[in-house]
Amino acid sequence: MPTPAPSGPPAPTTPITGGEALVRALAAHGVTRIFGIPGTHNLEIYRHLAAHRIEHVNPRHEQGAGYAADAYARTSGRPGVALTTTGPALLNIAAAVGQAYSDSVPLLVVSPGMPLRHPRQSTGLLHETRSQTEALRGVAAVSHRVSSVGEIGVAVARAFTLFRTRRPRPVHIEVPLDLLTEAEPAGAVRTAPPVPPVAADPRAVAEAAGALWAADRPGIVLGGGARGAAAQCLRLAELLDAPVVTSANGKGIVPESHPLALGVSLHSPAVRRWLAERDVVLAVGTELAESDLWAPPPALGGTLVRADLDPAQMYAGLPADIPLVGDARPTLHALLAALPALPAPPGRTGAHRTVTALRAERDAGTRELDGHLLPYLAAMRSVLPANTVLTSDSAQCCYNGALPHLPVGPEGRYLHPTGFGTLGYALPAAIGAKVAAPDRPVVALSGDGGLQFSVQELATAVQLGLTLPVVVFDNGGYGEIRDEMAARGDRPVAVDLPPVDLPALARAYGGHGVRADSPEALAEALRHALDTQGPTLITVPEEPSR
Structure with missing residues (x-):
């Protein structure tokens, strides 16, 4: 079915619902795609997406929606937008908001909230939360609850103004759920003013x-x-x-x-x-x-x-x-x-000689941590085009391996969850990057522990038909924490995970899965995955402890 053509913005005095006012404001700021999951309280927002030509991507978990929108922003250069419903859904995305704050990513999260005149005392309303805005203020730069339909457009314009004029960080806008369905005059569409970049004094x-x-x-x-x-x-x-x-x-x-x-x-x-x-x-x-x-x-x-x-x-x-x-x-x-x-x-x-010597000293000092990874990373680099977008996780194969040892140039991109250091970023981020840049190769790189925080997003990649290699270095659990326990002289506890046939899991979701036992096998599997529709999970087995 073709997407309905937008009928044009209503006149300033025409009453519209808060849901339509929100979607209208997003469209006015050039938003063409959002990530989220529909729920009982946000359906009035979903009602208006098609009329304003905003496409929707539905990951399997709100945290995945946040990571995907984050990577969409990093890859496209435009703010990423995520939509949740109330209560647990909004709290599910909080980890992704914290990561976007840490990495200065322009991420807009929109959610319904309790009704305007909802009593402070608990009433048992569905998804009732003491204060969503207080919860999000702890991880976002701004969490703003609007109080009228007319204020919705102002709040969206303010968010995009903040993205353009300050260090870009996540913003949360909460629309009381009764405002989503109530019709009021919303006023003229307000957009963030253009702000030219400014040089230092x-x-x-x-x-x-x-x-x-x-x-x-x-x-x-x-x-x-x-x-x-x-x-x-x-x-x-x-x-x-x-x-x-x-x-x-x-x-x-x-x-x-x-x-x-x-x-x-x-x-x-x-x-x-x-x-x-x-x-x-x-x-x-x-x-x-x-x-x-x-x-x-x-x-x-x-x-x-x-x-x-x-x-x-x-x-x-x-x-x-x-x-x-x-x-x-x-x-x-x-x-x-x-x-x-x-x-x-x-x-x-002598700067070139200094760099050569420093590289050698750096590599000699870390060889015990990353030496076994180097042949595999070289195999990946030999296959990947220069403009590849790589997404990364808080995994040893990433921070010990790919970050220092998988070369990237300005035509490529490497997206890593720094600072906040969340797990489960790589796979949903790869989906967001591929949605933002469908003509560029995108590859996710993770460990087996981190992947299982968001492995369900394989279903999203299958649904979207994304060509998406997912390379997983499997060390049987949480390798970094296992090593830290051993370094303290402690007996490792709760860090060894039972083996999972991850390639079979990928196939169960409708994708593809293979095992690569050597750098040559990884190169061949990656080469094939880059030409195969749907996600391909490639497992590289490692020793359980090093």
Whole structure:
């Protein structure tokens, strides 16, 4: 059945329901797809989706909807939107909201709430919750309960304004369920105003340029906030002959095959020592956080230049000596423009040799953790096109393996749940990424423990007919926690999971499943999966403990 054509927005004085006002506002902001699960209290929203040409993807769990919308946003560059019903459904998505907050992802979660005049004392209403907004305020940047149909459009416009003008983080909008069905004049459609990106203060840019140009030992750290300025980051690194290290969210902003690229190496003691020895460090769009360093931030011996959209970052963790508050692209463009006007600095040489030595020292120090993974990651890289989107989980094969050792460039993308460190992200995130970019190859990478947090989303991938390889390194449970227990001298408890035939489970859902016992078998299975409709789960068996 063809999708009904929209009839155009109602006149400002025409009464419409809150459900229609919400969908109308989302459509006005360019939303064409949402992720969610229908429930008794949100049906008035679903009623209007088709008329406004908004497509719906229904994962099997609200947490999966949140992760899918998160990855949709990261891949498309547009906010992801998730729709839940009341009570348990909204609380189910809270973990995904917390992850989006940690990784600065523009995620909009919309839910119904208890009626406007619902008594404070419990009445036993279906899905009754003491305070949904208080619960979501603990994990989102904003949780806002509207009080009229006319306010719904304003709340949506405000959310999109926040996404454009501040560090992008999740927003929750709650619409009381009686407002969803009551008809009131909603007023004119309000949309977030266009906001041009702003560069940092010119005086601060000039000071930063002078410090970087005169540095003997410059270094660059890139986080996810630098992604929109990839070309400027590479040009700065080459102009300054400065090695570049990235956070997990900054992976691939500078090609990891570049002679100046240290990749995702902030966890390496050798790289942290190198960073502490720089006389000037330029950090762009990164928290310099413990979750990236796997240790407290190092004491820097030189000048720290921080470029970030969020002014609070200038005082967080390692305070900036020279703060550059502004969008990364215009700020770095201004920084590049300021450099040629300065006198030529003393010649700097040897950065390439430094990077080669640091890579070798990094790899020697972590070989016990990641050495067995390297042949498999090399096999994956040999098969995957350069523009592949890889989604990742909080699994050893990801943070010990793929993050530092599976090279990615700006044409590709690697999505990892940093900071909050949720499990079960990879599979639903891969679905969201594939929905956002259907013509790009997308591959999920997970461990057997993390996969089983959201394995039911295989059914979603089957339903959508997505070509989606899912590579699972199976170490028989929660390998990281098992190793931590052993390191403490404890007897491992509750970390060994009974074996599951995951390829057979994938086939039971209607997908495909194979086992890869060698790097060559993994390459062949991955090559075939990239040409096969539907998800293909590829299990790589590991030793239960290392």
